[in-house]
Amino acid sequence: MKKLLALLIATLVMLTGTVGCKANNDGALSQFKDRPNEVVVYYSSNAYGGDWLTKIAEKYMTTHNDDTYINVKKTVEQTSDLAKIESGVAVGDLYLLDMHLEDKTFAYEDISDVYDSYPIGETAKTVGQKLDPAYQNYYKNSGAYNYVMPKTSVFGGYNFAYNKTVLDSIMPEGYSLPRTTNEFVELGSAIKDDAYLLVNSFYDSSDYGKYMYNAWFAQLIGYDAYENYRMGRYFDAAQGKYVFDESSPTYYTKYRDSIQDFYEILESIYTKDSGYIHSDSISLGAMEAESVLAGFGFGPNKKPAVFMINGTYLEQELGWMLEEQKAANNPQEIRMMQMPVASEIIKRTPSIETDQELRTVIDYVDKILDGETATKPADVEDADIEIIKEARTICGLYMAGGMVIPKAANNKAGAKEFIRYLASDEAAVIAAQYTNGTDFLPFGKDVSEEELGAPRTDFMNDCIKIDKRTTRFCSSDSQEYKFTYVTKIGILYGNKNITSYLAGFYNGTNTATKETFYQTSYNEISNNWERLVTEFKNQGGNTAN
DSSP states (O other): OHHHHHHHHHHHHHHHTOTTOOOOOTTTTGGGTTSSEEEEEEEOOOTTOSHHHHHHHHHIIIIIOSSEEEEEEEOSOHHHHHHHHHHTOOOOSEEEESSOOGGGGGGBOOOHHHHTSOOTTOOSSOHHHHSOHHHHHHHHHTTOTTTOBOOSOOTTOOEEEEEHHHHHHHOTTOOOOOOBHHHHHHHHHHHTTTOEEEOOOTTTTOOGGGGTTHHHHHHHHOHHHHHHHTTTEEEETTTTEEEEOTTSOHHHHHTHHHHHHHHHHHHHHHOGGGSOBOTTGGGOOHHHHHHHHTTOOBTTBOOOEEEEEEOTTHHHHHHHHHHHHHHTTOOOOEEEEOOOBOGGGGGGOTTOOSHHHHHHHHHHHHHHHTTOOOOOOTTOOHHHHHHHHHHHTEEEEOOOOEEEOBTTOSOHHHHHHHHHHHTSHHHHHHHHHTTTTOOOSSSOOOOOHHHHTSOOOHHHHHHHHHHHHOOEEEETTOOSOOHHHHTOOOSSTTOSSSHHHHHHHHHTOOOOOHHHHHHHHHHHHHHTHHHHHHHHHHTTOOOOO
16 A cells, blocks of 8 residues: 555656655745845755755855845746746846756856856865866857856766665675676566566656767767767878768768667667566656656556666655655665666777676776776786776766856846855855755865765765766767757767667667668768758858868
8 A cells, every 4th residue: 555655646746846855945044034135046946955055045144145135936937937037037136947058148147257256265266167077068168158057066977776675685696786788688687587677767758868878879989089979070090180071971980880889789778578678668757767666566567677777866856765665664775886888899999808808897997996906807908998997987967957147137246146155165065965965066076974964875875986987978968069969960860869769669669770770870861961061060060170
């Protein structure tokens, strides 16, 4: 009965969009409302709710500003708020939203002076200098650097959350967490009689695989090559640089093998008859899929699932579900595993010939990245070690949202000052205390357990370890003027992200082989090449060599 109740609640929560959020704190700071100045701050309520922001505002008003009231309000509908900002009728001074803001810069106040200023109480680095380089590049390339400030940390990107309780029960003799895509598939085959390898949420296109799988393609060709690929460029050995060929889609033919390998990796996991994907995934929303991961069966299908692609916020979202399981004497331990390395990367590493050797090298690389001492595997070239080390630093990411000040704001100066405080280490500690110990704000502060006042969970320690290894991100929803975005050519042609391919594999509608897929997509690109290049150039794309 409790399991049924939990699933009903999960579905209700999914529909209302308030899962994992704490109580609305609007009005909680009203003791400050009689101050002469006011900054109205609207925030979108994600998995972490708004306690973190309310507590930061309280500290700011108590310690750093005695004449301003930070009036914190939760947005009702982000799309509506953005429309108001665009039309110049927004009533807030500062908006913290979880949606793409980059192409609306005409409606925002220039905040380049905030980027160039120091956080309140600090003089070591400017606000801009404290940002993760991934954000620096993203906002500069998208033309939003002077208008949008990131809201939350990239913090490790998306990875594979897993139910350790289920995996331990199925494999009591012990197991290794998958380090390669082949090993991931092998595990799926070994456990499919007792559990699904992966649960997805295809119903509302909220499967987070679309935000991370591009990283496998980046591993297959190398990160620099990936970034240039997205600009329609390939490496020309004769010229010693990446170039754009306006006469032909050479960038696509150059990476034919890797495109086919990438297709095959996805196919090996998602194919309908494999039995690896939870059978209800096509009808599951995000919260229903998370309830499956938490050990609740869905509908008549009670077989558990071991993995789900997710982010660090999962712990907050699953909190009440795990409490429900504990109360029913069915505790579940959820952990986080770094995404496996694409097995076909060994085509780039001559001294690493097999997947088993690759797994050994990954073990070595992980220890080095974690700052441990390790013995390099015998007969493996340093250059190949570096390729695997880079692969282990690449992760997929959904990078959207940020802080903006509308041009129509009443108190722009006050809003800028509050952003400067949000960029401080002091604010970062407060945010972490109310977001399960995550380094929530994007300004580079590593919050210690001593500063938190409590130890982190094993799940969060997993996330931190992954985050320390991760330095390169593949943003699948980039608003930058990149060839693959402007022309709507994803790594798999015709789809900016890969959601339809994943669902297609699952429901059996993708019937092509890797070879016929490549040839069909190449023909379509080649036949439209002149138009695609013109479209790219018209939208600011650079084809000059």
